[in-house]
Amino acid sequence: MFAYIVRRALYAIPILIGVNILTFALFFMVNTPDQMARVQLGDKHISEEAVEQWKQQRGYDKPLFLNTEENSQGLITDTIFYQKSFNLFLMEFGRSDAGRMIGADIQQRMWPSLALAIPTFIIGIAVNIVFALFVVMFRATAIDTAALILCVALLSISAIFYILGGQYFIAKLWHWVPISGYLPGFEAWRFLILPVAIGVVSGIGGGTRLYRTLFLEEANKDYVRTARAKGVSETKVLFKHVLPNGLIPILTSVVVVIPSLFMGSLLMESFFGIPGLGSYTLDAIQAQDFAIVRSMVFLGSVLYILGLILTDISYTLVDPRVRLS
Amino acid sequence: MSISILDVKPVFLFSDILIYILVASLGLFFYQLMRNPLSRARWRGVFQSAAGMAAFVVICFYVLVALLDSIHYREPLPILENQTEVHYSQEIRSALDLIFVGVHKRSEKTYSSPFSLQLFTKENMQDENDNLYRDYPMLKHAGQHLSSPAEQGQDVVNKSLLALLVGLLISAVFVGSHMLWRKIKKPTTELPWWSAYLTATVLVLAGSWAIGLSQYYHIAGTNIVGVDVFYQSIKAIRTGVLIGTLATLLTLPIAIVLGISAGYFRGWVDDAVQYIYTTLSSIPGILLIAASVLLIDVYIELHPESFSLGAVRADFKFLALCFILGMTSWTGLCRLLRAETLKVSQLDYVQAAHAFGVSNLRVIFKHILPNVTHIILIAMVLDFSVFVLAEAVLSYIGVGVDPSMASWGNMINEARSELSRDPVVWWPVLSAFVLMFVLVLAANVFSDRVRDAFDPRFGKG
């Protein structure tokens, strides 16, 4: 088990290098540091010196991948690619193109993101499981059919409409909660309640339908028939046999996103003005601040790989059949 | 010299060509599928449900609109004196505009609500006596035929009835001729045609009513620059349908080649493919899309000479977006194909082919590929609705299709800030919502049916 985890963690290194090469290729092949400097400095008729100075300040004045002027070691290390990505592996994000410390920004902004994402995640899964169980209890009846139609209809609505509808009716028309904004500390709940509710509701259609399928798959298995042949009642079969087995694929499939909750939600945070990492990323995209985008890409990849490892571990925890090797 | 329809200059955008190649190859694909009794039976399963049939008709309707909207041309400009060659308008029109009979030319100044005769905002105006007053100005292209605004209610009812009558006639012709064809051909299996007839009739009625009335009113109001919202949201159908299909299809070859070779050859090929898709899928999709779109913007900015026409530029950006969207989704399909290929290549019939010394290439094309197509098909229909929904989100973030292109995402994005206005400007959002919802719902229902029919795991559920 331990060897397995170490191996998986080591396997992450080539993947992260791949991610870095890819993002570098994307950012610098099409868009030279000169052009980035001009975008950041915001003026088309800027002097050469200003551009050079900007590049030098931010370490963009070196060659991209190979420094032909340097000898053996510097050939690779004294380049933008090496310098910019090596520090990422040490979780040092450096300064943004606008000059702010990215690491400090992330530390400050992760809390609102988590405050929004964790409740949405947990309540969402709980609600979906309860609904799915309810539907499975009435399987092959009109309730099942109606619920399925409702689910398909719900998941055909874009998240944007859920947000717009929620903001319009609940916040604007009925004034139950503020439309958007954020306050640090406990006061935040008033601002979080609407986005969390919308996040949960917008996921009900897809989630309930998926979990229903998973539960139904279990309900058709042989061991459920064995349980019925024992004379166990339908409700007990559902809760004692179908639920624990159905939860395995559900839990293990959601584990992968847990680390990524940290990254926040672009859509929710920007609609509701929550100063988390999602809106941070969105602002960076719109301001074309590639240093931040690159850091967030790296962070996202690390968290995703962490999620994959956690998924494997979670299998061993919830399923007695699985042992890692 | 008068200008006739024959003088127009056809324009072929990349996406136009792609969509026609696409329709042709889909036709070929289905023809191939129909030849095999097994897949024919499965398709019958899809259409034997009334819901699947209705969803298919709705999708066909959308695709038809998208196809019409993909026949582009430029109108010649009036020939001036001393001019030898014909100059063409910078604006690109499509065959769909012919059906709308010039709705696009009937723009107002700014917002007006559905069926309104006046603008949504008050303006300073002068009466006959040059007195300044503020009021809602009359619209230029709504209800011009009325002698007084009071007649509007009666007029709308009359025009609606007329349009519905025309629609009923059109659908009667279609449905009637199909019924006649069935009488003659006598197909062996009974499909729920009533569902198709009903859906088609409803769609034709809705269409003829909307087109009929939009000649006299702005049935869904106008947007901030006075463009008819109904026209705008119909034009957005092409964007939605294309993004749903092209995004998958552009990257489909990568997913198929890599997925099948990983599962079939295993060993280092498998390791390499797994590395590629794990790397790609570990990058947060939305960031990858955002970064790539920004880069495309820069590229366009640096190469203005290649994009002389606004529509060509928008089209290039659109295709790039489709490709990028596809790049974020092919890894999922690739993974599924790899797993399925691993399974299929262990089956006895593949082993039998090996025992006959059949070459790897032949085994892949004859045994593996035909038996994993259901995975590709299911992924395609499932992704379709995902991409249509994604377009709206991306446009909101500012990395979607070109703002000059009609799309539901752009409509929502434009109208978003107006929701805080009092009274609210709700019609662009509602209009985009309805058209998008119908398409995505139909796609979801259809993909459900396809999955039930083709995926053995869902067969009995």
Add this chain to the structure above:
Amino acid sequence: MQQEILLEVQDLSVELLATPSQASKTLIQPISFNIKKGEVFALVGGSGSGKSITSLALMRLLPSALHITGGQVLLSGQDIFAYNELQMNSVRGKQIAMVFQEPQSALNPVQSIGQQVAESLREHQKLQGAELKRKVLSLLEEVGIPEPEQRYDWYPHQLSGGQKQRVVIAIALACEPMLLVADEPTTALDVTIQKQILSLLDDIRRRRQLAILLITHDMGVVAEMADRVAVMQKGAIVEQALVKDFFASPQHPYSQELLAFLPKGNEFCQPVTEDALLELKDIKVWFPQRKGLLQRVYDHTKAVDGVSLSIAPGETLALVGESGSGKTTVGRAILRLEDISAGEVYFAGQRIDVLNKNKFLPLRKKIQIIFQDPFSSMNPRFSVREILEEGMKSLGVGINASERETRMQQLLEKVGLHAGHLDRFPHEFSGGQRQRIAIARALAVEPDLIICDEPTSALDLSIRGQVLDLLQELQREFGIAYLLITHDLSIIPKVAHRVAVMKEGRIVEQGSSQQIMENPQNEYTQSLLASVPSLLSKVSDEELF
């Protein structure tokens, strides 16, 4: 002695409900039978004959697509079809209990076996705590689970297939039912384990005066266990009889067909004495096992560990063994579908294991294979023509299309189908017909040796004999040699000249079939033979009296 009737089934009928894509279908015609106290009543028939559906209908456990359309089931005189679901739950497990075919899937994978046995006790007898556990342990002990104390907290995957089936039986016995419905209780198990489970059931039945409804397709099991038998075909009972009368003189043609396959007398094929066509010398197929940080190979799974055997032209060698013995891997290794780790393979005097892929190609014409499952061995998207033609094209048999066409037509006639079948697709054929197509496919390239990997075990009993007859006929006509891989010892006298017995990757004994069947030397061979339901002895013994 007139025994008391425990269960009476009267005019039971079941149908498949109509769906949008198909009309409703009658699966069980009205059938009637009864089971007396303490007797074993066998319900036999091929797959799809409706015997399992009958058993589920008795328990009212049919899947929702199936519907009981008529009849009644009286349990000690009470009509249980009139019960509501709550009353029915007090019948299930308490009065009628069930044992299923697949022990692998019949147990909840995430619940300990102790808990699963306890569940029905808790449900029906309201036992709790120490008393409950004591009862569970005694049940586990009764069904022969070693060290039940320890295994109470084990999960099903930690037990072997036979032990799992024992747990399923323990669950069924927990509340001391009067009737046990056993649906193919041994089919999924290896022969030696089958024997153990059958004797366990027999023991329990004597000890507890239990009535058993035994559902099976295996006539040997019937002969060994049952008192009375009913034969089902296409949802109807075509014959009911006492077991001894049934085996002595089956009345219905279908019953005769079922029994015809059983070996009669002791006729053996005599070995062929000729030079070897195929010779394996100390073949090994090892799969590496990896472990640790660097995935070092620390050990090997020795699927085949030094196998030597030879087959003469026109001879049938039966390679016998239980699942996991490596017998299939031997067959696949000869054809290079599996890599050989060590050893030598000679075909007609030529060493072939060292040939490269292209040089091996001509040999594929000489050696062919028939697979166990006729459903997965054909590409569902190919027509019969494409299936037959594939190998001919690839190996260059038949100069042109018209020559191939005539050859394919002849082949189909030869295997008992006809030329018109060429344009049909596999799913239009029954299992037996498909296996005939598979034989034609192998024959198409005119091989000298065909590896038959369990060619009959996926087929219904009544069809097995026909397929084996066909194979023998072809052997006589074309002089083909067969490597017959099988776990079914009962077919050996009929078809095999020689037998090799495999266990854990090695051959433990080989010799002429007469020698092996009548005078086995190796202990393992003896235990294998002992576990074959002793139909021969039983039937012939009774005939004497």
